[in-house]
Amino acid sequence: MPLTTHDSPEAAEAPEVLDRREGPYGEVVLRRHGTLLQIIANGCFLMDTSDGRSERRLVDAAADALAASGGRTAPHLLIGGLGVGFSLAHAAADPRWGRIAVVEREGAIIDWHRTGPLAALSADALADPRAEIVEADLVEYVNETSDTYDALCLDIDNGPGWTVTEGNDGLYAPSGLAGCARLLRPGGVLAVWSAQPSPEFEETLRNAGFQQVRTEEIPVARGVPDVVHIGVGPG
Numbered sequence: 634m635p636l637t638t639h640d641s642p643e644a645a646e647a648p649e650v651l652d653r654r655e656g657p658y659g660e661v662v663l664r665r666h667g668t669l670l671q672i673i674a675n676g677c678f679l680m681d682t683s684d685g686r687s688e689r690r691l692v693d694a695a696a697d698a699l700a701a702s703g704g705r706t707a708p709h710l711l712i713g714g715l716g717v718g719f720s721l722a723h724a725a726a727d728p729r730w731g732r733i734a735v736v737e738r739e740g741a742i743i744d745w746h747r748t749g750p751l752a753a754l755s756a757d758a759l760a761d762p763r764a765e766i767v768e769a770d771l772v773e774y775v776n777e778t779s780d781t782y783d784a785l786c787l788d789i790d791n792g793p794g795w796t797v798t799e800g801n802d803g804l805y806a807p808s809g810l811a812g813c814a815r816l817l818r819p820g821g822v823l824a825v826w827s828a829q830p831s832p833e834f835e836e837t838l839r840n841a842g843f844q845q846v847r848t849e850e851i852p853v854a855r856g857v858p859d860v861v862h863i864g865v866g867p868g
Contacts, residue, residue, distance in 0.1 A: 651750060654741035658798055661741045663750065670717060670750055672742065674797060682754065685719030687826060687851045687859040688788060692724045694849055694861045695784040695824040702820050702845075702865055707731030708783030711816070713771040715742050718755035720788060725758035733763050734782070738770045772804050775812040784822045785813055792827030793834040793862075805834060810841035817866040825862040838864040 648666040655661075659675040671681040692710070699708055710730050712720050715737035724733050737743055743766055745751040746759065758764050767774065771789055790796040793805035803809045805825075813823050823843060825834070830848055838846045843864030850858040 652741065652745065654739075656739050656741055658738065661739050663741070663745050665750070672717065674739075677797070679797065680716050682717050684854070685717070685723070687853070687861075688716070688719035689723040690849070690851050691786050691788060691824055691826045691861050692720050692727070694863055695786050695822045696727065696729060698822040698824070698845070698863055698865060699784060702822075705783055709781070709818075710734070711736065711780075711782040711785045713785065713787040714789040715746060715766065716788060718746055718751055718758065720786060721764065722755055722758045725761045725764050731763060732765075732782075733758075733761070734765050734767055734780075736767045736769050736771045736774050738768070740768055743768055770800075772800060772809070775804070775809070775816055778816065781816060781818050782821060783818050784824065785817060786824045786826075787813075788826040792829060793825065793831050793837075795828060805837065807837060807841050810838065810843070814842060814866045819866070820868045821866045823864050823866065827860050827862060829857050830860050831862070834862055838862065842867050844868075 646667050648664040648671065650662060650664050652663045653660065662673040664671045664673060669681045669683050672679045699705060708730060709732040710724055712724065712735045715721060715735050721735050724730050746755045790801050796802055817823065835846050835848060843866060846864045849861045849863065851860065852858050
């Protein structure tokens with residue numbers, strides 16, 4: 634999930650708490666800060682509605698990698714993490730995708746999209762018959778589901794080395810990547826959002842059997858660029 638900061642007049646305003654829930658992994662809060670909506674987990678700022686370019690690029694990078702490897706008709710997409718809905722909305726606006734599933738473990742975040750303030754960003758996408766939200770822990774879902782996908786876009790942490798909860802660490806380890814590879818159809822694409830580059834994760838991807846591994850930088854307003862790590866699964 635993108636970690637961002639703001640140097641705008643809004644930053645001086647006191648944020649307004651719109652909802653606060655105790656979820657299975659701790660406290661989750663939705664705040665309004667000026668014109669922005671923010672998601673806070675256990676006191677840690679996760680993401681807001683200021684700029685969705687990296688979330689949109691995450692989805693497009695997966696689509697581009699599929700097209701470069703020969704393409705396929707109505708590919709199935711799995712997005713790990715609903716967040717503020719940028720990735721889901723962008724995917725649903727693209728007619729190339731077939732099924733679009735989003736796995737989100739926090740029921741509060743799902744509620745904020747279905748009936749709360751975040752519905753303004755995701756209502757059209759949720760009304761799309763191709764789209765569905767699966768309430769589940771992504772790590773467990775990857776290991777347990779019998780469904781398969783053409784592309785898997787992960788955006789549940791601030792990167793492979795900066796996870797929101799310790800339990801997510803295994804997703805980026807060899808065993809977790811093996812689960813991702815199993816979930817992907819032959820030649821499917823794994824795209825992982827990160828707040829900073831990770832050469833170590835690139836090497837782990839290669840060792841896990843992913844091919845055409847690369848890292849794409851996404852410019853941000855200030856600081857180190859966001860990146861998307863991309864790998865193509867075994868054919």
